[in-house]
Amino acid sequence: MNEPILEVENLTVQFKRKTKLFKAGREQERWKKVLDSISFNIKQGETFGIVGETGSGKTTLARTLVGIYRPRECRIRLNGKHLDLNKKEDVLLLRKNIGIVFQDPVGSLNPRVTVSEIISEGIPDQKKLSERQMEAKIMEASELVELPGSKLESFPTELSGGEKQRVSLARTLVGGKKILVLDEPTSSLDVSIQAQILNLLLRLKNELSISYIFITHDLNVIKHMCERVAVLYYGQILEQGNTYEIFEHPRHPYTADLIGANLSFTSNDGFSAARESGEPSREGCIYQNSCSKKFLQCEKPPPTFDLGKTLVKCWLYDYAGGDHGESVDGRNGGSNGASD
Amino acid sequence: MFVPTPPKDNLSSNLLEVRGLTVNFETVDRSVEVLRDVSIRVGKEEVVGVVGESGSGKSTLAQAIIGVLDIPPARITGGIVLFQGKEILPSSDGKANFRGKGINMIFQEPLTSLNPVYSVHDQMEEAVNIAEPKMEKKEKEALIRNSLREVMIRDVDGVLNVYPHQLSGGMRQRVSIAMVLVQKPNLLILDEPTTGLDLIVQRRIIGLIMSLKKEILSSILLITHDLEVAAYMCDRVYVMYAGKVVESGSMKDVLKKPLHPYTTMLKNSVPEGYVNEGTLKVSSGAPPDLRHLPSGCAFHPRCQFANDVCRSKIPELKAQKDGREVACWLYE
Structure with missing residues (x-):
């Protein structure tokens, strides 16, 4: 198949834990490895699953991939270009190319602005676009995620859980991102709504040849969505490869x-x-x-x-x-x- | 003299029977029907599931049975609940308050159902005091330890002296099961017992409940949104939608051939195959807002078979063959 569009090598993330009891105590610095030498790659139009239990580092991985956390050590190649995540320009480039849908749709949407404003956040180079062009882009994105146009002027609290996740998706798609990190996108939804979102994700993948990094704890969802899968356990990938092979x-x-x-x-x-x-x-x-x-x-x-x-x-x-x-x-x- | 033999109907074999239970949630300006004419029964040594999505009223049903429903805002407007042939609801004060006397409940989040300021030992002791008030202190102590061993906790001493927040989710759930065990309930209500637990832990808790059921417990009423968990545990199942039971029957039959279109959709929503094995067959739309229920059958806006009758008249639960029931105009 084609060349990997994203290669991650030896990704290590550490969190600093300061243990200091009261002001007089001696300050100790301890580091906790949350992700330990993670390596994987994703090809275009492929869904790569990451499965793990609580505390395995799934969400940390998702956030590191969009530059929210700074890794201690990592070699990332995006479309063949090396990125240094300690440099600001490279992090911006990473964010331009990789979008993220968070697990909690309530916390990830600003409750004080309308849906169309939330979606417009995802448009790059807004200064170069006229208002009409912006509107057209927002409409296009909301049609892609099957969000009714009447919802565009609503506020997030007026939407159901499934609609909120559609808005999150539209926000990443409007910027033309080709790699999406989906961090438990359906965990907070009812099964029938989860099924709708999964169908939508499959359709978008085929239409736009997007690649997904699908993070979940639900094995049935992984099996249904992913070509390849990695099993994460307390920060280490214990096994990765073809989904069928791993499940069987x-x-x-x-x-x-x-x-x-x-x-x-x-x-x-x-x-x-x-x-x-x-x-x-x-x-x-x-x-x-x-x-x-x-x-x-x-x-x-x-x-x-x-x-x-x-x-x-x-x-x-x-x-x-x-x-x-x-x-x-x-x-x-x-x-x-x-x-x- | 002719003495008529008492009719041997199903009632005598039913441990719990809920008939036509209707619960409203009332606020200052409106009243919302959360349970609409719900009838279920749990036989002796039976595991019965109540399956539904959020807002279907499944937790309200459990809370009403055990009497922990907040009244007000809730108000029980109709129906009776029989337990071992005795009427436990409606009672004089509108509550059933039946805890610890044959029915016990395990809640979804054990951190909220266990008291954070008492150690595990003290809470267990309280449970034992209620169940066996006349027992000697030494025997009580032995019972506590035994029951913790029963739920496969190895380090009993370690667990006894800690507080709930110091335990992992799986261990907390084990402790709450142990507390229930000392009371030897005839009916155990499980409200989403494994939601929020990791997969391996979930499977162990389910395995534990099922093995204990064989030894000690007689019946289980399982409230869950997870059709797979229900399929694994239950003998019979009730499917709820928007506060109504829409289908019931033996778990195997319901899974093999769902009658109600909603049950079919629920089953199809669970991904089973590998990637590239097609999309999931699910209709659009979401469970209805109980404040603005659609007319007729509540499922009709999402139903592919909906016709004029469905839009105007609410279907009643009708008996089908093999002891199944379905509330759908397709089966008239």
Whole structure:
């Protein structure tokens, strides 16, 4: 397929935590790695899913990609051009090309301005455009997202959840952005409304050949929307690759646990309630405290192994060119991935 | 002398029966019907689901049954609730207030249902005091520990001495299940028990509830928006839309062949296949604003089969074969 339009290499984000009790206490600075050496790329017209649980760093990743957080370390290539996210011009260039739809439609829309003003925020170089041109652009964007024209003069509080997400989408589309970061765009919506938004996103992708970075915790949505997917766990990508491959043959024990826990209309097996999740490990493999396949090697941090269709960060696959067919599929092995 | 045998109707096997429950929310200038003539029943050892989107009235139903509905603004304008054959609603003060006496409820967000200023131990003790007032202190202590072990908490001592905010979401939900367990309810109402929990934790809590159900609990009424969770847990299901039950039946039948167009849409809304396997079949529009309900069937503006009858007359819940019911003019 075509060249990747966005390449991210070794993205690391740290948050500073100051621990200082009262004024007299000695100030300590501690850094917490929220994202640890994340690498992935996206091609044009592709949906790349990022799935993870609470605290895995999904939202931090989304915000870093649009320049809200400054990464400690990162190599980003946009359309083949290297960007330095510590330089202001490069961050602006990044923002010009990557749009974002936030999870919370209430918090991301200014309640004091009308919908058409919110959408117009997304138009670049506004000074060069006449009022009529602006209006035409706003109309075009709102038609794209199937937002009725009568809503353009409403305020965000008058809109339903689904309509608010359509406004957020229109705001990014009006600037002609080709890469959209969707941070849990449907999590706060009812299922039937979620389905409408998913259909809309699929249609826009086909019509405008946009690329999505789709961030969610919902595996069924990932499966339905994404060609490729990355599994994020406490700041590390444990497995990434072709969606079908990952769902049908999960290689990493965490992926297997996650997919085994997903409910569909056909699940009826007995998933064990017995095991408690351990804390993420500070040393070695991050999942070792919760892993059912832990062995001695896991004390050391695993490198990422390339298994052809997927990349896996797990010592289980530390064999040179061996048999790649084996999977630690939790479902095939019954309670395999779930027992103590 | 001829003694007529008492009629053996369904009533005797029903643990909980709600008949024609109607609840209004009243403000100074208007009154909104949140539940409209809702009838459900829960049999012994049955897991019954109530599925619906936001605004369908499913949580109001649960709150009305257990008597935690805020009156006012809410007002119960009609219907009765029977529990074990006894009428618990309407009661003299308009509330059912039945907590701790056979019916228990687990709420969506355990952080709000657990008291933040008492340790887990103290709250558990309170629950035990209500359930077993005559028990000796040592036995009570043993019961608390046992019940925490029952919900698969390993570090019992660690959990007993902490406050709810120090626990993770999954652990909090385990504690609230443990509190319910000591009271040995005949009916457990679960209001979105796993919403907001991570996937693996959600699955463990569901697994835990189902395994406990087999041992201790007799019946479960599950309130959820998640059709997949309902499909996994329930024997029977009621589908609610805009304050009305629109369809009911056994979970398997309803999933296999939904009768009401709304149920069909709900089922089609859940993405199941892989990418490029087509779009989801869903109609436009959103659940109605209860203040301005559409005339006739509340679903008609979103329904592809809607005709003139649907627009003018409200369909009644009618029995179909296999013990199913549907409120739709298509099945007249």
